[in-house]
Amino acid sequence: MAERDVSPWRRFLALPNESRTKTILVAFLVSAICGAFVSLATVYLRPIQTANRAAEEQARIEALVQGIPGMAGILAQSGGVLSTVVIDLASGRVADGIAPDALENALADPGNWTPLDPAEDLAGLGHRPDFVQVFLLRSADEVSLILLPLSGQGYGGRIDAILALRGDTNTIAGLTITQHSETPGLGGRIDEASWQASFPGTELRDAAGEMRFRVAGGPASGVHEVDGITGATRTGRGVTQMVRFWLGPNGYGPFLQAIERGEF
Amino acid sequence: MGPKTEYWRVLTEPLVRQNPVTLQILGICSALAVTTTLATAFTMAASLTVVLTLAAGLVSVIRHHIPDTIRLIVQIVIIASLVIVIDQILQAYFAEISRALSVYVGLITTNCLVLGRTEAYARHNRPVAAMVDALGNGLGYSLVLILIGGIRELFGRGELFGARVLPLSESGGWFTPLSLMLLAPSAFFLLGLLVWAIRSWRPEQVEAREHEPPARAKVAE
Numbered sequence: 001m002a003e004r005d006v007s008p009w010r011r012f013l014a015l016p017n018e019s020r021t022k023t024i025l026v027a028f029l030v031s032a033i034c035g036a037f038v039s040l041a042t043v044y045l046r047p048i049q050t051a052n053r054a055a056e057e058q059a060r061i062e063a064l065v066q067g068i069p070g071m072a073g074i075l076a077q078s079g080g081v082l083s084t085v086v087i088d089l090a091s092g093r094v095a096d097g098i099a100p101d102a103l104e105n106a107l108a109d110p111g112n113w114t115p116l117d118p119a120e121d122l123a124g125l126g127h128r129p130d131f132v133q134v135f136l137l138r139s140a141d142e143v144s145l146i147l148l149p150l151s152g153q154g155y156g157g158r159i160d161a162i163l164a165l166r167g168d169t170n171t172i173a174g175l176t177i178t179q180h181s182e183t184p185g186l187g188g189r190i191d192e193a194s195w196q197a198s199f200p201g202t203e204l205r206d207a208a209g210e211m212r213f214r215v216a217g218g219p220a221s222g223v224h225e226v227d228g229i230t231g232a233t234r235t236g237r238g239v240t241q242m243v244r245f246w247l248g249p250n251g252y253g254p255f256l257q258a259i260e261r262g263e264f
Numbered sequence: 265m266g267p268k269t270e271y272w273r274v275l276t277e278p279l280v281r282q283n284p285v286t287l288q289i290l291g292i293c294s295a296l297a298v299t300t301t302l303a304t305a306f307t308m309a310a311s312l313t314v315v316l317t318l319a320a321g322l323v324s325v326i327r328h329h330i331p332d333t334i335r336l337i338v339q340i341v342i343i344a345s346l347v348i349v350i351d352q353i354l355q356a357y358f359a360e361i362s363r364a365l366s367v368y369v370g371l372i373t374t375n376c377l378v379l380g381r382t383e384a385y386a387r388h389n390r391p392v393a394a395m396v397d398a399l400g401n402g403l404g405y406s407l408v409l410i411l412i413g414g415i416r417e418l419f420g421r422g423e424l425f426g427a428r429v430l431p432l433s434e435s436g437g438w439f440t441p442l443s444l445m446l447l448a449p450s451a452f453f454l455l456g457l458l459v460w461a462i463r464s465w466r467p468e469q470v471e472a473r474e475h476e477p478p479a480r481a482k483v484a485e
Contacts, residue, residue, distance in 0.1 A: 037349065041349040
């Protein structure tokens with residue numbers, strides 16, 4: 001070619017592959033195009049994935065309630081519908097002015113989060129929301145079942161769970177894991193029904209009101225423990241700390257006291 | 265030999281004769297992990313085949329302009345982006361199966377089979393030939409996955425695609441599920457048996473011995 005090609009694109013393609021300019025440009029172009037492609041797919045598919053996750057969570061809550069002995073009957077009595085309440089964690093009362101569907105917007109505001117002191121941050125969260133949506137099931141004017149969403153730090157990442165408490169606010173009626181990233185086959189077994197089956201009937205506190213719940217290192221001994229999973233010590237500890245944090249004074253403690261006083 | 269028969273050969277060669285899993289023993293990590301049921305094996309096989317075919321096509325299109333020094337990175341970036349997109353699609357439209365596959369879809373990125381085909385074939389061939397080769401290899405991989413997944417689901421649960429095939433003894437039938445089939449070792453055994461069967465049928469696949477066992481020392485008189 002006697003004359004230099006006018007189009008910069010052709011000049012770029014004609015460069016020898018080993019030249020520094022072409023190497024950098026090819027690397028840049030490939031990553032830019034791939035990046036754009038991945039971002040497009042993620043942004044476009046996110047609404048569908050969110051809807052899937054919401055449906056899945058709903059299904060898990062229903063499965064959790066159905067799996068608790070005696071619950072099917074209570075559900076039928078109360079029309080099979082759980083009431084949804086947004087509570088203010090600090091006061092333990094219903095959060096006025098925040099409807100369940102406005103909760104997401106409220107939590108987008110960093111002012112509605114409370115930073116946690118490392119000493120009291122058992123679950124490794126860093127900060128917790130001030131408002132949480134919980135589910136209550138009533139029978140004969142008394143709260144018979146409380147479903148509390150929990151989250152905490154596991155071994156591989158955050159664990160999200162829903163804990164079902166009986167109306168006495170001390171006996172666990174069931175637990176279901178809604179999201180986790182633990183090692184498949186080890187800690188990942190926390191989402192298996194066979195492990196979750198050891199939760200119903202477990203008690204949180206002893207007669208003196210001291211929090212005693214824990215995931216045991218092996219088979220459970222005593223009414224305050226659930227079975228551990230072999231090879232998943234840190235996942236088990238994560239679950240223990242998560243439950244202890246959320247049912248303690250910085251979590252649902254004030255709310256559970258309000259239930260005991262009969263305010264709900 | 266016309267181009268048509270050539271493509272046909274490239275497509276069918278990896279099914280048994282050059283099967284990437286049983287001959288080259290590539291990509292067995294995922295082959296072992298996701299074959300507890302047919303549904304997951306099938307989804308994994310389909311995802312890998314799609315990723316492999318598209319990646320081979322893309323790498324082949326830009327093959328004259330990939331600088332040699334960064335060619336592996338360029339290939340991995342292309343493969344990884346495709347894998348992320350496939351993973352997102354699975355999460356959106358096949359949430360149930362996506363959860364069962366968990367991390368293994370993401371691990372397609374590091375599957376030696378995919379990088380092996382783009383590096384060994386797509387980089388030197390025209391897009392159509394590269395995609396046909398990739399499709400053939402994907403199908404060869406799928407064949408092994410579906411076979412092992414079928415055997416494991418059938419004997420481990422007495423089901424195929426979640427439908428009851430063998431009546432379970434606990435519900436009045438005669439079949440007791442072999443729970444070993446649902447654990448990882450059984451996949452090793454099955455894969456080993458499969459490799460053995462194929463190599464007995466086609467002895468040309470048997471590799472040359474790397475070491476001769478030492479002659480046994482004669483017992484001192």
